[in-house]
Amino acid sequence: MDIDLSAEDLEFKQEVRDFFEENQMKPGEDYFSWRLEWFKKAREKGNWDVPKWPEKFGGPGWTPTQHYIWEQETAKATIPFDLPFGLGMLAPILMSYGTEEQRERFLPDIRDRKVNWCQGYSEPGAGSDLANLKTKAVLSEDGTHYVVNGSKIWTTLAHMADWIFCLTRTDDSGIKQQGITFLLFPMKQEGIEVKPIITLGGSHTVNTVHFTDVKVPVENRVGEEGKGWTYAKGLLEHERTGLAGLSRSLVALEKLKDNAQSITRGNGTLMDDSGYKSKIAELEIDLMATEYTELRSLASASAGEELGPESSILKLKGTEIQQRIQKLTVEASGVFASAWGDKPVGPHFSKGGMAGYLNSRYYTIYGGASEVQKDVIAKNVLGLTRSKTK
Amino acid sequence: MNFELSEEQKMIQQSVERFVQENYDLPTRVKLSGDGVGFSKEYWNSMAELGWLGLPFSEDDGGFGGNQIDVIVIMEQFGRGLVLEPYLSSVVMAGGAIKRGGSDKLKQEFLSSLIEGSKQLSFGYAELQSRFDLDDVATTAKKEGDTYVINGQKSMVLNAESADAIVVSVRTDGAQVDKNGISLFLVDADSKGVEMESFPTVDGLRASEISFENVEVDSSRLIGPINEGFGILQEATNDAILALCAEAVGAMEVLYKDTVEYTQQREQFDHPLSDFQVLQHRMVDMFMEYEQSKSMLLRATLETVQDPIAAQKTIHGLKYLVGKSGIFVGENAVQLHGGMGVTEELRVGHYFKRLIVIDSILGNTDFHLHKFTNFD
């Protein structure tokens, strides 16, 4: 057992750092042109624009350790934003279940950040119980297209999306998990209505989406009709492992300490306050352990083994840690925690801290709510199933 | 021993409850919160007519001779509707300071108009650097003839933009952090040299940053003895802590009940959510936090009525407990509502935000736990 990075890994780490350093945004540069240019350079560098894609589909083919290094370095650096929907959620599905034609049609635009996707899964009646979805897709008599009717809810950035990947029901005669079909279609067309949902901090990121007789050509169906659940489930796993955000939490924790240190208390700072300090310490210890849980999980992935039971707790622990960091930021703001005007009041981080805290409440709800995650672990890892009543 | 409210208190409770039911549905609150000074002048006048603004003042001062118990009865109901009117800052805090230390003239001029609803007051006690320490006062007042000249600033002053006059804590002697040498003055909001920057708070209320530059106040505006304002400041803020905690208890009640109701209606996996034991237990925990908060509130209030000085430690315990419980109940109400919990459309999110903010007013859980631990 050892934790040393190999010479190659260390070299890789340096290379990543250098790349970030060389490609920083210059003062006065337009953000969006910088962003596209950055991805172009990353691609030239060795397919670094799609780190998570397998080599076969144009990815860099990194080892798990290299991925880990990348995660750590990206959390520290300023790199252009990316949305997970096309790149991290749909692309793997197309790689596994799409036709050659579909891959050629959709993957390049995803890779070039040309087309924005949104995820149309949840419905008013299908949240944790996703398989309960009711949005109907009916195949036309000539078999050329589906007609979609129904409603989705919580669709993140649907109002900015060009396309949607959508779970629909084509058959309701069997159990819920059967008869679900995975469709892709453009958002800007007749019969699609997007309405904003305003969330806690007053912001608009999620939406309801209503479909009225939306026509979707059969060639936009991924995989077989009625098998969409299997495809989506694989995707959900992808979504969850990505949500722990540990490397970002490590950086956020340091920032939190800096922030607390900027608050003067008597002759010292808030970081000298015994109550506050011990909360930071507890958080840090938890984060240290979780980091190693992630490393253990990586190591087994690296050895080509199946993911161990430890990986199932990453989302739960990771999101809880993120929430605690946010809460301690709010506490650091003191009396200014609630200031919500346009002009900053009090410590420079107070408004962002409150916004971050409110947003952090989502983390234990989306991508598998915590209670449901624990149910899954109880069942799949501990082997606890409810026995039939005697 | 008797925890029953008196007949009069029950009547007040019912009338506030009715008022809140009839006037404070969520859309109305959201609308009021976004308009002008952030509450309804009309409601304020009704509160005056109903006698609520005069409740905690003696009959000599033109009030109805009530005490802290009456205030928590009102505030708990206000908490159930997230009422926006400045009862806390105007009646409990500023009014509370004036009734304790104001000269007869000051009382006559300000308490009567406060009670009849024609004047509003506010209280500036926090400063940029002070955090929750009431005795950390950098704002100064220097005597020049018959007037005092105030220089400095006050932070997060609740409802200051609608106030006619503001009670401010100033340093007239001693070091920056010192209980001695603090004095209280009532400053007209339109005095020369008073600059106000007003803004919304995340819970839909309003606050202001106020700066004072060579602001002249007449010595008749002094509240309590010079250099010895801290005792009054502390008593008024203790009353405010009771009031805030009562509001929090009302808000927690709404949250746990809304959650119980929602989980019974919402079905997932072919069951109402309320069938799942883990959620049942969570709701029991929320309910317990609410009940414990209420007990501690009653304890602190009754002890205060008996002896405000002796009740100090309990007040610290109360604010700690309510801060912690409020956040627990709020976060879990949101969690158990799932996506619906994070929307502005449902009221749970609004109550949650208020509870978070209550923890940040007049000392958060850490602060009061520390005070409790080191109390002698």
Ligand SMILES: Cc1cc2nc3c(=O)[nH]c(=O)nc-3n(C[C@H](O)[C@H](O)[C@H](O)COP(=O)(O)OP(=O)(O)OC[C@H]3O[C@@H](n4cnc5c(N)ncnc54)[C@H](O)[C@@H]3O)c2cc1C
């Ligand atoms: C900010 C945000 C963005 C989102 N973006 C998207 C998106 O882009 N696309 C998309 O399709 N969806 C999206 N979602 C939806 C998200 O996936 C759902 O909110 C999530 O699946 C939970 O469903 P629900 O909100 O209906 O809650 P519910 O399923 O109603 O759950 C409510 C509560 O009950 C608990 N619960 C449910 N079942 C059980 C059980 N069996 N045992 C114990 N407890 C249980 C839950 O843990 C939760 O606490 C988003 C949600 C949010 C908040």
